[in-house]
Amino acid sequence: MSLPRTPLKRMIAMPRxxxxxxxxxxxxPSAYSYVRSVVHEPWxxxxxxxxxxxxxxASMSRRTARLLMRAGLWEQSNVAVCECVRPQVREIVTAWSSEAKTIEKWAEGCSMMVVGGEKNGENDVLTAVERVMRQGGTIVLLDADKRTGAxxxxxxxxxxxxxRPGVLMTDGRSAIVHVEPGVPGQYYEMLL
Known part of the structure; x- marks a missing residue:
């Protein structure tokens, strides 16, 4: 499962x-519902x-920022964990509600997590990802195309x-993992 890295290979893979x-x-069915409601929302x-x-x-694409906001809205979690991301990304995640807030470290009951590429993967980040994957939720990985980073x-x-449980969707630059109890592991390459 290799993602297209060069511009020509990305253009060839674009229809898929x-x-x-x-x-x-x-x-x-749950992955299809997530794709239609979050990844490709036309409204x-x-x-x-x-x-x-x-x-x-934040120097990020409009498409990625909107996807991030829709992922937060889908989870309806008033608390989102944001590790290794810029301050503007924290605001984007919580833009769907004035009551939503972001925290640095994982807390009990948190089902939304955003991991950026700002620093190297630390044990705290990996532990928090495992906790979200055990209980269910959404993990968004930004700047996953960098050689180093969380x-x-x-x-x-x-x-x-x-x-791995849940559905992993990636376009090579960013990735989303949507975990629901009982859904076996799946992998899709798609435009995010």
């Missing part, structure tokens, strides 16, 4: 990535203007695990 991003070829949300402004400040370490570990 687009196909999966629309929900085609996604077999699990406009009220918080998009604020999210777009924060995305420019997000890259987590993605490499997940790709190496044969018995």
């Amino acid at each position: 990535l687009w196909w999966h991003a629309k929900g085609y070829g996604v077999h699990s 406009h949300y009220y918080a998009y203007s604020r999210v777009d402004k924060l995305a420019r400040e 997000a890259r370490t987590v993605l490499d570990r997940m790709l190496a695990q044969e018995d």
Whole structure:
């Protein structure tokens, strides 16, 4: 399972990535629902203007920022763990609600986690990822294409695990892991 790294290979793989991003070829009903509601949501949300402004400040794409906000909305978790990310990313995750907040370290009952590529993968990050995967929730990995960083370490570990629970979706630059109890491990390459 290798992701296209060069621009030419990405262009050749683009139809397949687009196909999966629309929900085609996604077999699990819960994974299909997640793809259609979070990954490829065609409707406009009220918080998009604020999210777009924060995305420019954080030097991230509008598409990724909107996806991050929709993932937070899907989980409906008032607390999101944000490890190794820029301050603007914290605001994007909680843009869907004025009551939502972000924390640095994992807390009991937290089902939303964002891991960035700002520093190397530490044991605290890996432990928090394992806890979210045990209880269920969503883990978003930003800047997973960097050679070093927490997000890259987590993605490499997940790709190496044969018995990983949940659905792993990646486009090579970022990744989403959506874990629901009882859903076997699946892997999809798609545009995020």
